[in-house]
Amino acid sequence: MDPMPEPRCPDHEPAAAPAAAPSSEYASYMRTDELLALQRSDTQLLHRDERLFQCVHQATELWLKQANFEIEHATSLIEACQLVGAARILARASDCIDFITRPIDILTRMNPTDYRALRPALGQGSGVQSPGWQGLRAAAPRLHAAFTARRRAERMSLAEVFRCAGDAPLQLLAEALLDLDAKVSLWRLRHLQVVVRTLGGQGVGTRGMPVQTLARLLEQRLFGELWEARAAQADSA
Ligand code: HEM
Numbered sequence: 001m002d003p004m005p006e007p008r009c010p011d012h013e014p015a016a017a018p019a020a021a022p023s024s025e026y027a028s029y030m031r032t033d034e035l036l037a038l039q040r041s042d043t044q045l046l047h048r049d050e051r052l053f054q055c056v057h058q059a060t061e062l063w064l065k066q067a068n069f070e071i072e073h074a075t076s077l078i079e080a081c082q083l084v085g086a087a088r089i090l091a092r093a094s095d096c097i098d099f100i101t102r103p104i105d106i107l108t109r110m111n112p113t114d115y116r117a118l119r120p121a122l123g124q125g126s127g128v129q130s131p132g133w134q135g136l137r138a139a140a141p142r143l144h145a146a147f148t149a150r151r152r153a154e155r156m157s158l159a160e161v162f163r164c165a166g167d168a169p170l171q172l173l174a175e176a177l178l179d180l181d182a183k184v185s186l187w188r189l190r191h192l193q194v195v196v197r198t199l200g201g202q203g204v205g206t207r208g209m210p211v212q213t214l215a216r217l218l219e220q221r222l223f224g225e226l227w228e229a230r231a232a233q234a235d236s237a
Contacts, residue, residue: 040121047117049110056107057127060100064132067096071139071180078146083169090143090176097183104187107194115198119206126207127191136184140222147177158229174226181222188218 022028039054070093077086127133151161151170161170195203195211203211221227 045118046121047114049114050118050121052106052110053115053118056103057130059103061130061132063096063100064130064136067093068132068135068139070096071136071143074176075139075143075146078143078150078173081150083150083173087169087172087176090173090180094176094179094183097180097187101183101187101190104190104194108197110198112198112200122206124206126205126209128205128207128209143177144223147173158225159233162230162233174230177223178226178230181227184222185218188220192218 020033022031022033027033038058039051045051070089074086074089074093077083077089150173151158154170156164156170158174161168161174164171192211192215195205195214199205199211201211205211205214
């Protein structure tokens with residue numbers, strides 16, 4: 001009988017040998033052996049910058065996972081009428097988005113030629129498919145719906161929310177939603193700047209999206225009606 005074929009990992013290299021026992025309690029709890037084996041090995045890299053590229057993306061996924069975890073919790077706190085607690089938790093979600101915004105800049109240190117060398121490794125993979133990003137896009141409307149249901153239960157219009165005293169729970173919460181939205185917009189802006197420096201203003205992404213289309217997404221808001229209500233408040237002040 002023919003011997004069983006060697007199992008192959010997705011990168012068409014022989015699968016790694018079973019992991020040895022973790023080297024310390026820290027490694028065992030933090031699962032650092034598995035975490036640090038999640039990047040392509042030196043021999044798999046198409047270009048050495050691919051390590052940096054994977055590192056920034058993987059770190060981003062971790063922080064987005066945490067942001068979405070906080071947003072889901074904030075949503076359930078709103079449903080339980082704990083508005084100040086929800087605003088506090090949302091501040092953490094905003095911090096998570098902060099943490100992915102600064103690191104993306106390091107990708108500007110990779111020049112366009114080096115990016116072209118590693119790009120085949122991506123195939124048609126794109127950040128649009130990021131589970132963390134998709135999770136955020138799904139969690140935000142649920143958060144907004146919980147906020148709106150609470151506001152309606154308190155019989156307040158959005159204008160009244162922004163007009164009431166600065167420490168009113170609903171207003172604190174509305175401001176926390178705006179903070180989160182503003183952080184996401186900042187990430188989008190920094191990402192676009194990286195994309196333009198890497199692909200050029202006329203470039204096209206791995207999913208076929210022109211960079212110019214990506215630029216138009218900058219105008220998207222998670223909570224558009226809150227921005228409008230606050231702007232109206234500012235205009236009438
Ligand atoms: C050199 C670095 C990068 C380049 C050249 C790049 C390029 C692009 C391009 C061209 C698009 C448009 C869709 C497409 O056709 O692919 C896109 C979208 C996106 N990318 Fe990146 N990207 C880079 C880094 C990153 C990083 C580090 C992340 C973090 C996960 C990321 C996440 C995303 C997301 C979430 C979108 C959708 C954005 C939206 O809907 O506004 N990208 N990227």
